[in-house]
Amino acid sequence: MPETQARQVVEVGYGGNERLMMNMGPQHPSSHGVFRMILTLEGETVVAVDAVIGYLHRCHEKLGETLTYVQYPSIASKTDYVAAMTAELAYVSAVEQVAKIEVPRRAQYLRVIVAELQRIASHCLWLGTWCMDMGGALGGGATVFLYCIREREMVLDRFEELTGARLLYGFHQVGGTRYDVPPGWDKKVRETVDVIEARLDEYEAMLDANAFFRVRTQGVGVISRELAQSVGVSGPLIRGSGIGYDLRRAEPYSSYGDFDFVVPVETEGDCYARYLVRMVEFRQSIRIVRQALDGLPQGPISSRPGVKSVGQVRVPKGEGYARVEGARGEVGCYLVSDGGPKPYRLKWRGASFSNLAVLPHIVPGHKVADVVAIMGSVDPVFGEVDR
């Protein structure tokens, strides 16, 4: 059977044969939200997996059609609530593209800073939850989890100082950003990234040379280069499979061309390769944050006036697709405008949705314990999958 074709689900119950059908989710400690996997097992080995999504569907795209361009950015953050900043950025970029609105350079730099801080926070949560999947809430995994949450809290504190919110920000607005940095904020951000950079060394000391961590991740859940391309995964998954595709480099938006950073690529395609890619991304994000803080230009933070009424942004008739590199991959927003204060049609391209589609290709043949390791390495956020 060609590897790129998902295997058929075998529906069997208790009776007669040696196969066992087991539900993982929608309520399960390692389902990272509400996701259901119907596993068909032969002993410990998974022979088929049927993935069921949609438990967190909140009509996001329809909601986008009923809210104005001023209102929706803070709702856009709820699609991917772990990396809210990049979801907002994708939406306002799409609006700006259709309306041909220029964004001041200071706002572009601020967007880069928050996007990269968000990537750090999101990757912290990924590492923590992934290790908890493999190590258990009553084991070493919980230790890594709590360390990572400690660092994520620091980033969230910075966001709170900037926007007043810790999870869903409403920081972006069409034409720029809603808030400017408070006094002393850049110094605090520098201290934060310094601490996180030092802590990253600790994580690597804990995990890289850890034989148990390696046997759980190396050679597990291999996504080949061809499979990655045919399924359309993005972000750390495709970079872990030997393709150096990063929108920040391939199609620079929001002044990313000004910054110096490395796009990590690993060729193995297994969970460990994805781990390595994300660990480099941590450091590169820190590097970009520092550069953006150093070069933060003076000037206005928005090319449009502040929010006075919800219907004040009018977008001419047209359509556009904007995409940004989120923490999990390519986050796209397709927008059709009919000239009114609200979009005529809105379509999200969630990175997690496409990344999750790789599961039925790579899970069969692994043990039950590997299923959670693979799930964690894909790092899906179900707000973004189900929308």
Added chain:
Amino acid sequence: MIAAFVVLNAVLVMVAYLTLLERKFAARMQSRIGPYYVGRPHGWLQPVADAIKLLLKEDIVPTAADRWVYNLAPIVFLLPCLLIFATIPFAPELGVADLNIGVLFFLAVSALEIVGLFMGGWGSNNKYALLSAMRAVNQIISYDLPFIFAALVPVVLAGSMQMSAIVAAQQGLWFVAYPLVGQLAFVAFLIATLAAENRVPFDILEAESELVAGFRVEYSGMKFALIQLGEYAHMLGTSFLGALLFLGGWLGPGPVALGPVWFVLKALLVFLVITWVRWSFVRIRVDQILAISWKLLLPATLVLLLATGLVVALRGAGGA
């Protein structure tokens, strides 16, 4: 009779506070505080609160469960876990029964916990529990052999299966410091203990991120508490065994009356090492666990046991 009563109650109280110790220790490792508010300072009433909470919880029996097996399982599980304390002397002449086959009794009874465990997994009629019970049988069978072989090294060195005789033989040198064989056996003993106690990295039968809570997923209230109690009692018992076999039992500086104190401290040390490992590693997969046991630990402990026999034979020849 009275001795048994005292030991049983002492063990139960110790087990309760063992959970507090582990939670505080884990909290330290994870830059947390741990239990704090229930009984200040440092949550010393937390185990009591936990016990009351578990007693008051509703007892749920799944309709599809095999009722007899399901209800008996916690008791069958707990019994051997408490019985192992019968042969442990806490000081010379201080214990329930210092059998002349103490170590054998301990090893045999402690392996019986698997029966209750499998009953729980089977009787729950839950797929997670069933899978966990399958894993449990795999794992216990694989790790009891290296566990026994490692525990037999001190027996061979001491030339007796009586616990007090083994401690007496360590008068000059604790077996953990016995050149090469003792040290290696202690390491093997610790690894096998981790597996026998189902601790991370070998806790695949609990595996809450895959199997939710494994064989005890359907248990609630006091039945859950009994299983938990059994698990910690077993761990405490094994820690005592480790202290007896390798760390010289009640031997230590100071008057003889301090013996039990030393003994408990050494057992807690073993327990904390197990806990330390638990909170710093990820869990490994079932096939990897079996591979470690059959390909590495079992041959290694067998060779170690043979080497120990050789050492003792040479020592005997040299001495005589």
